[in-house]
Amino acid sequence: MNKRQQLGFEHPVASDITPESVYRSRRAFLGTAGAAALAGLVPAAPARAAQDAPGALAARPDARYSTKEKLTPYGDVTSYNNFYEFGTSKSDPAHNAGSLRTRPWTVVVEGEVAKPRSFGIEDLLRLAPMEERIYRHRCVEAWSMVIPWTGYPLSHLLQAVQPTSRARYVEFVTLLDPAEMPGQNDAVLQWPYLEGLRMDEAMHPLALLTFGLYGKLLPNQNGAPVRMVLPWKYGFKSAKSIVRIRLVEQQPVTSWMRAVPNWYGFYSNVNPQVSPQNWSQAHERRIGQGSFGGLFTPQIPTRLFNGYGEQVAQLYKGMDLSKDF
Numbered sequence: 001m002n003k004r005q006q007l008g009f010e011h012p013v014a015s016d017i018t019p020e021s022v023y024r025s026r027r028a029f030l031g032t033a034g035a036a037a038l039a040g041l042v043p044a045a046p047a048r049a050a051q052d053a054p055g056a057l058a059a060r061p062d063a064r065y066s067t068k069e070k071l072t073p074y075g076d077v078t079s080y081n082n083f084y085e086f087g088t089s090k091s092d093p094a095h096n097a098g099s100l101r102t103r104p105w106t107v108v109v110e111g112e113v114a115k116p117r118s119f120g121i122e123d124l125l126r127l128a129p130m131e132e133r134i135y136r137h138r139c140v141e142a143w144s145m146v147i148p149w150t151g152y153p154l155s156h157l158l159q160a161v162q163p164t165s166r167a168r169y170v171e172f173v174t175l176l177d178p179a180e181m182p183g184q185n186d187a188v189l190q191w192p193y194l195e196g197l198r199m200d201e202a203m204h205p206l207a208l209l210t211f212g213l214y215g216k217l218l219p220n221q222n223g224a225p226v227r228m229v230l231p232w233k234y235g236f237k238s239a240k241s242i243v244r245i246r247l248v249e250q251q252p253v254t255s256w257m258r259a260v261p262n263w264y265g266f267y268s269n270v271n272p273q274v275s276p277q278n279w280s281q282a283h284e285r286r287i288g289q290g291s292f293g294g295l296f297t298p299q300i301p302t303r304l305f306n307g308y309g310e311q312v313a314q315l316y317k318g319m320d321l322s323k324d325f
């Protein structure tokens with residue numbers, strides 16, 4: 001039995017790439033089917049469908065929180081990655097993340113909560129209805145993508161454990177296992193990878209607990225089996241392969257804050273006016289959208305909060321965004 005068979009499902013592999021046009025028409029069909037199910041015309045897909053169909057992860061397309069911009073091809077989303085646990089170059093995660101075992105997997109949710117609990121990944125997949133959101137994804141390295149993610153708002157999970165009145169921040173902890181994550185043998189960051197949000201940010205409907213992309217389970221290099229996606233913040237805020245979520249009183253010190261404190265602040269909201277690093281955040285390269293196989297990627301202006309200001313700006317009212325970067 002090889003490892004994939006042991007896991008009982010297939011992760012998408014390079015030969016399994018969904019062409020965007022096929023994907024789009026399938027989405028349109030799923031949208032119609034979903035609407036029919038809501039209207040009671042056909043039964044809604046059972047929650048188990050996600051595991052029965054190898055690699056597939058059913059979801060209801062959520063137009064309200066989705067951009068209509070051109071999608072970044074699946075091949076780019078899954079081969080141009082930052083996941084330092086598997087190496088520091090963009091191609092390393094796709095090459096090296098096969099060593100990560102994503103079943104069994106548990107996520108402990110603890111700290112300032114009335115009902116601390118350990119969730120098996122299968123429990124998490126069933127906790128709330130899956131939604132598909134097409135989000136812009138902006139890396140602090142000034143590149144960006146447009147990705148269809150599958151998941152549900154983190155607020156559903158946090159509500160399930162009943163935060164106490166002392167819970168002011170949420171800490172996300174990635175797996176620590178140098179045998180499965182060979183990059184952890186290099187001290188480029190303090191391991192495990194640690195990220196955090198203020199409680200109101202974590203409860204925001206845009207903050208997506210994410211299990212899939214392009215209608216399939218996450219490939220390992222994209223943070224399988226569960227990660228955060230926070231579209232108004234730089235990509236590094238969205239921790240991958242999460243094993244622990246802690247509700248705490250004090251603002252967490254994240255891995256990137258610890259590594260380069262004058263470059264990376266706790267908030268790290270996308271902001272074209274504020275570039276604490278020694279490169280500019282004013283523009284971004286949209287990966288996979290240029291001519292010659294994406295070699296000449298177009299430069300586009302970066303927007304405040306990555307274009308999600310209408311939804312999130314009120315979270316930061318009264319704050320000096322050049323100081324609280």
Ligand SMILES: Nc1nc2c(c(=O)[nH]1)N[C@H]1C(S)=C(S)[C@@H](COP(=O)(O)O)O[C@H]1N2
Binds near residue numbers: 138234
């Ligand atoms: N555990 C962990 N999470 C991580 C990272 C990482 O190195 N380790 N990289 C971050 C960065 S810099 C980015 S841009 C996004 C990349 O996500 P993607 O590869 O799915 O596009 O993941 C973020 N989450």
Ligand SMILES: [Mo]
Binds near residue numbers: 138139141234235236
């Ligand atoms: Mo990033």
